[in-house]
Amino acid sequence: MIRPICKDIIILSQKSVPATKADMLVLDDLLDTLRANADRCVGMAADMIGVNKRIIAFSVGPMNIPMINPVITKRANLYETEEGCLSLDGVRKTTRYQSIEVEFFDRNFKQQKQNFTGLAAQIIQHEIDHCDGILI
Numbered sequence: 001m002i003r004p005i006c007k008d009i010i011i012l013s014q015k016s017v018p019a020t021k022a023d024m025l026v027l028d029d030l031l032d033t034l035r036a037n038a039d040r041c042v043g044m045a046a047d048m049i050g051v052n053k054r055i056i057a058f059s060v061g062p063m064n065i066p067m068i069n070p071v072i073t074k075r076a077n078l079y080e081t082e083e084g085c086l087s088l089d090g091v092r093k094t095t096r097y098q099s100i101e102v103e104f105f106d107r108n109f110k111q112q113k114q115n116f117t118g119l120a121a122q123i124i125q126h127e128i129d130h131c132d133g134i135l136i
Helices: 021-036 118-131
Strands: 043-045 055-060 063-085 088-105 111-117
Touching: 021 043, 021 055, 021 063, 043 118, 055 118, 063 118, 088 118, 111 118
Parallel strands: none
Antiparallel strands: 043 055, 055 063, 063 088, 088 111
């Protein structure tokens, strides 16, 4: 189901709680909402659809990749950039890492560990910030 984008700073500023297998409908809704906003969005966290769960999804080309309970375990090469967000107006300066390692569960709750660089790494960091209640 496509959900409306949450713009409530109080909700967006809360730290997300870990997701469980019972939260798979939230993951499906997040993916549906990401697809519906593909013309203006490359990543989303569950709080952006009003759900306080540690779930993110992001686009790599035509694929949308979900991550459940993601945690960044390694970071390298800090840089400054500007980002926008569907939940916030405008563009803001932020710092990101060029490469990251992330541990997460896939949609089958199989544990994964992957390295990401460039734009994918930047998107993941933005969405994990959402999970941590950090807004740009």
